[in-house]
Amino acid sequence: MKIGIMGGTFNPIHLGHLILSEYIREGLNLDKIIFIPTGQPPHKDNSKVIDALHRKAMTELSIKDNPYFFLSNIELERKYKSYTIDTIKELKEQYKDDTLIMIIGTDSLMSIESWKDSSELLKQIDFIVADRISREKEDTIKEIKRLNLKHSIEIKYLDIPLLEISSTEIRDRVRKNKSIKYLVKENVYKYILENNLYKENLY
Ligand SMILES: Nc1ncnc2c1ncn2[C@@H]1O[C@H](COP(=O)(O)OP(=O)(O)OP(=O)(O)O)[C@@H](O)[C@H]1O
């Protein structure tokens, strides 16, 4: 099987994540995609990220109507920071006979060399990159070429329709009492309102 791995803080998960994942699933003919909410995001101030239980619940609500989408608790259950290299090593043990492909946006690509054991990680698993409007396409292609050459790897790139939604924008809009309808799935929209998420300036 070909399995996509979609990791993220998902604070909250939004349509950008879902559309990106669905295009990549189709474009690469993946058998499934495993969504992995980070427990303790390595590069974000953990005290500023909403409780993992809420992020997990919103991820579940977002993917439940897609038979190709699954959720893994692998990082949520870990007591230390969610380093991707640890996750990939565990998953490769679990899915010995399958091909794993890590899905990332361009912002993640640009910082990937600062990730834990990045040289090893880049060799351990294939990567597919999706663009974000905030980045110039040429910069993305240039960075992919540089990383490919430096690490003797082949990072894939998929040109997908750009949907510049970010979790940051969603949290800002909630705090300003602006609408987030259509930026997240309807059930997540309700979940955020019902649980009064992101009202405080903490997240
Ligand atoms: N609209 C989008 N288009 C393409 N990739 C995206 C988009 N939003 C997020 N991603 C990618 O999804 C992964 C997880 O993203 P994350 O959960 O940090 O969301 P985010 O919207 O970037 O959050 P924040 O605004 O809080 O930083 C990252 O690799 C990121 O690059």
Ligand SMILES: O=C(O)c1ccc[n+]([C@@H]2O[C@H](COP(=O)([O-])O)[C@@H](O)[C@H]2O)c1
């Ligand atoms: O392993 C690392 O050092 C590392 C550093 C930063 C981010 N990541 C992973 O990259 C994915 C997207 O991260 P983020 O912070 O944009 O939500 C998510 O799966 C993180 O665990 C991983």
